[in-house]
Amino acid sequence: xxxILDIAFISGLMGATMRMATPIIFATLGEILSERAGVLxxxxxxxxxxxxxxxxxxxxxxxxxxxxxxxxxxxGMLLGLLMALLSVNLGLSQHVSGLGIxxxxxxxxxxxxxxxxxxxTVPPIIEPFQQVALPxxxxxxxxxxxxxTQYSLxxxxxxxxxxxxxxxxxxxxxxxxxxxxxxxxxxxxxxxxVTLTRTLCLVAGGxxxxxxxxxxxxxxxxxxxxxxxxxxxxxxxxxxxFGNWDPLKGTIGALIFGFLDGLQLRLQSVGLVIxxxxxxxxxxxLTIVALISVSRRAAVPAGLLKPYRREEKGG
Amino acid sequence: xxxxxIIKREPLPGWAKIVIPIAAILVTLILSxxxxxxxxxxxxxxxxxxxxGALGTRYNLLETFVKASPLLLTGLAVAFAFRxxxxxxxxxGQLLAGALTATVFGVHMGSFPAVMVLPTIIIAxxxxxxxxxxxxxxxxTKLKVxxxxxxxxxxxxxxxxxxxxxxxxxxxxxxxxxxxxAIIEAAxxxxxxxxxxxxxxxxxxxxxxxxxxxxNKKTIFGYQSKAVGINIRAAHFGGINTTSVILWTALISxxxxxxxxxxxxxxxxYRLIMDISPGYGYSGIVIxxxxxxxxxxxxxxxxxxxxxxxxxxxxxxxxxxxxxxxxVIQGMALMVMLIFLLFTEYKIRVMRK
Numbered sequence: 001x002x003x004i005l006d007i008a009f010i011s012g013l014m015g016a017t018m019r020m021a022t023p024i025i026f027a028t029l030g031e032i033l034s035e036r037a038g039v040l041x042x043x044x045x046x047x048x049x050x051x052x053x054x055x056x057x058x059x060x061x062x063x064x065x066x067x068x069x070x071x072x073x074x075x076g077m078l079l080g081l082l083m084a085l086l087s088v089n090l091g092l093s094q095h096v097s098g099l100g101i102x103x104x105x106x107x108x109x110x111x112x113x114x115x116x117x118x119x120x121t122v123p124p125i126i127e128p129f130q131q132v133a134l135p136x137x138x139x140x141x142x143x144x145x146x147x148x149t150q151y152s153l154x155x156x157x158x159x160x161x162x163x164x165x166x167x168x169x170x171x172x173x174x175x176x177x178x179x180x181x182x183x184x185x186x187x188x189x190x191x192x193x194v195t196l197t198r199t200l201c202l203v204a205g206g207x208x209x210x211x212x213x214x215x216x217x218x219x220x221x222x223x224x225x226x227x228x229x230x231x232x233x234x235x236x237x238x239x240x241x242f243g244n245w246d247p248l249k250g251t252i253g254a255l256i257f258g259f260l261d262g263l264q265l266r267l268q269s270v271g272l273v274i275x276x277x278x279x280x281x282x283x284x285x286l287t288i289v290a291l292i293s294v295s296r297r298a299a300v301p302a303g304l305l306k307p308y309r310r311e312e313k314g315g
Numbered sequence: 316x317x318x319x320x321i322i323k324r325e326p327l328p329g330w331a332k333i334v335i336p337i338a339a340i341l342v343t344l345i346l347s348x349x350x351x352x353x354x355x356x357x358x359x360x361x362x363x364x365x366x367x368g369a370l371g372t373r374y375n376l377l378e379t380f381v382k383a384s385p386l387l388l389t390g391l392a393v394a395f396a397f398r399x400x401x402x403x404x405x406x407x408g409q410l411l412a413g414a415l416t417a418t419v420f421g422v423h424m425g426s427f428p429a430v431m432v433l434p435t436i437i438i439a440x441x442x443x444x445x446x447x448x449x450x451x452x453x454x455x456t457k458l459k460v461x462x463x464x465x466x467x468x469x470x471x472x473x474x475x476x477x478x479x480x481x482x483x484x485x486x487x488x489x490x491x492x493x494x495x496x497a498i499i500e501a502a503x504x505x506x507x508x509x510x511x512x513x514x515x516x517x518x519x520x521x522x523x524x525x526x527x528x529x530x531n532k533k534t535i536f537g538y539q540s541k542a543v544g545i546n547i548r549a550a551h552f553g554g555i556n557t558t559s560v561i562l563w564t565a566l567i568s569x570x571x572x573x574x575x576x577x578x579x580x581x582x583x584x585y586r587l588i589m590d591i592s593p594g595y596g597y598s599g600i601v602i603x604x605x606x607x608x609x610x611x612x613x614x615x616x617x618x619x620x621x622x623x624x625x626x627x628x629x630x631x632x633x634x635x636x637x638x639x640x641x642x643v644i645q646g647m648a649l650m651v652m653l654i655f656l657l658f659t660e661y662k663i664r665v666m667r668k
Contacts, residue, residue: 042463091321092653095402095463099600100653104646107639108350114637115354234467241461277478284471288460295459309321 007142013262014146018154019220021258025157026212027236028243028250029164030205035240036168037201038181038303039087042098045233046105047079047206048213053109055214056224057116059126069214076210077203079105084199091307110226128222129153151219153211164247177201181301184308194308235287242290244299253290257283324662331659336605336612339655340619343648350643356636368629369622377511383621387520388575389599390606390613391527396568398608399544401561405451405466406572407596408473409444413573414580415477416443418485418587421498421580429501436502437577444573445566447473452565456558481589495587504582516578523571528610540564572596601649620645
């Protein structure tokens with residue numbers, strides 16, 4: 001009996017790990033794309049909240065959950081474009097532009113939600129994503145049911161990880177992106193449009209962040225709460241550093257965070273002597289520990305945080 | 316084909332430093348018409364109630380000062396740290412740390428002479444916030460951990476520490492809510508004006524403006540802190556102990572944010588609750604930027620935001636525009652200010668090819 005419970009617990013924990021890692025994977029990949037092109041996007045937390053709200057709002061209004069995901073991606077792209085406008089085109093401080101976007105987007109998300117739904121005593125809900133069991137794979141004993149019965153967005157996240165690796169390391173576009181991030185002057189000399197590359201990376205990265213946020217309101221939960229993101233955007237930023245700006249390593253970080261988050265949820269439901277806030281704290285604390293462990297060997301893209309302006313000749 | 320280029324311009328005269336923030340505020344207010352109209356609010360009525368709600372009556376005007384006090388302290392906290400390029404995004408957590416330490420003292424100092432109580436609590440709150448801020452400073456200087464990320468993450472750690480304590484040792488006996496016992500009578504900030512909530516903390520926050528201005532302008536430490544902000548390597552080679560400067564900067568910055576927490580506790584709530592701060596730490600970032608990291612600038616921008624936040628409530632009641640408009644306006648103000656600041660250093664040249 002105890003053994004069966006253990007297997008159920010492990011299987012459930014694996015499933016939860018995957019679920020809780022999904023939004024972080026999306027966000028981490030989006031941030032890696034932006035930072036590889038040389039722009040730290042601190043707008044991530046706000047973009048995720050806007051994505052979460054927009055996804056929920058459109059799903060609620062149209063009844064189509066995929067339309068919600070699409071809308072969240074579009075809003076993420078728009079905010080990515082705004083970030084590009086401020087930090088790339090105008091060359092403003094990336095730190096401050098990003099924080100500005102987070103504050104603006106967070107305010108906007110709450111404002112629009114309030115505008116549309118008022119202040120109901122019972123929050124409105126949607127019909128969320130259903131988990132899809134992959135044929136054959138989900139029937140593997142112990143690990144199968146947990147790992148391979150997931151939301152579609154989780155499977156998409158899995159596919160995106162190798163896709164992002166291939167894009168960055170195996171394609172011409174990836175080479176351009178990395179050159180722009182490492183040395184914009186060289187990139188410009190060889191004819192790569194630095195501004196355009198950075199802008200496109202921020203736009204595409206914003207889409208991923210928006211979808212990551214939408215996962216939380218369309219799959220993980222079925223409602224929008226103001227604290228729904230709860231610092232996951234910042235965790236993703238940390239995962240980028242932890243993963244040394246590599247999609248695969250960043251994803252491993254996201255999975256560790258997902259595991260701790262999932263464990264925390266499970267332990268909460270079991271009922272504990274220790275206050276659950278201690279468990280809520282652990283993922284953030286360990287993220288900091290992870291940052292300490294990698295800080296000395298961090299391979300920061302050399303062009304990160306540096307706005308690029310072509311030198312004017314002849315005034 | 317027309318192309319736009321951003322090029323450096325001659326330094327602007329001194330009056331521009333005053334005109335530009337004011338212009339940024341005006342542009343922000345004009346842009347605010349978009350969300351107001353989207354919300355179906357009557358435009359002039361909305362603007363009227365925004366300002367009437369904040370300045371129109373004696374009580375509301377004093378409330379605007381009450382609201383400005385924590386904003387001013389977190390704004391100063393962020394400005395002081397940013398000036399040294401210590402990217403302290405953790406004022407929110409430091410505010411909570413200050414409120415938390417102040418609560419511990421405020422609840423348990425019943426047997427002490429009354430004159431000792433408030434000074435002790437204020438110092439404890441300052442140190443609570445300051446020490447919490449020195450953690451990311453140590454991580455930055457000793458272990459090269461990015462301060463933006465660590466200060467942000469520590470905000471969430473502090474929220475959960477507070478949660479664990481408010482459901483645990485600090486919880487009011489007999490209560491099932493996450494709230495502490497009330498602080499003792501002697502731990503309350505005196506109210507300075509009858510029929511209002513205008514309290515001693517407001518005086519403390521205004522005094523902090525003077526003190527920070529003095530540190531920045533008149534002390535060696537202020538000079539060193541600025542030098543570290545401009546070029547940390549040059550400062551190091553110039554003989555400044557940059558590690559120590561960053562640590563002290565963090566301690567003062569976090570301490571200021573901690574004082575904001577003490578004020579909310581000892582002047583308004585009288586007990587620690589989970590939502591003691593509606594994000595004052597994050598607003599502090601906008602306020603610091605809008606104030607151009609200068610203490611006097613921070614004073615005015617905190618007053619401006621306080622008007623917006625206090626006024627938004629009246630506006631919301633009278634016109635139905637959600638109070639979150641205040642957050643939207645804050646975000647817009649930051650971006651407008653950034654763009655305006657850019658044009659103090661650069662200008663756009665239109666080029667034809």
